[in-house]
Amino acid sequence: GAVVSQHPSWVICKSGTSVKIECRSLDFQATTMFWYRQFPKQSLMLMATSNEGSKATYEQGVEKDKFLINHASLTLSTLTVTSAHPEDSSFYICSARIQPTGELFFGEGSRLTVL
């Protein structure tokens, strides 16, 4: 299957700092990538849709100024958690859709712990 790489896989930061997570499609181009958040033993929660060359589309209740998304190329989307707080600690996962079949492939996830 297609490969989506996510980095870093694990990050610890101090409260108030910003953290950037990268999502790359390694063997295909992705005009659309998705960012999810997952709390322990819960399902994926879609945060936003990242569109190459345009603004991201955020789901209701997700603060766009806190979770900055940039999709500057067809293979890279980044999620920046700004001024992180302990309640932002979670597992963040990206995915990319392969065309024309529409199959969705996920990255390995990034575990963020804010102290």
Add this chain to the structure above:
Amino acid sequence: QKEVEQDPGPLSVPEGAIVSLNCTYSNSAFQYFMWYRQYSRKGPELLMYTYSSGNKEDGRFTAQVDKSSKYISLFIRDSQPSDSATYLCAMNNAGNMLTFGGGTRLMVKP
């Protein structure tokens, strides 16, 4: 009512058993159906991808879609302890967002 319903489990089976995982859905416009496996602290891994109704087999895994009943299944034959994970069903229309089930946690005991 959620668009996609999936029993959260946990489902515990002995090694070698046949496992049946299921999802029901309410949106008749869904055409693409997927099953993902997610190990703890890892991203979901695409297992099966089917379009419209019918069966699809890949090794020990068989996916079934019954659009008339709005019901999809994933069967795992000869289950192994390494199959222990959370299984997520997902579905969508062409070009639309995936809608996920809540996931079923499977435990295969040696």
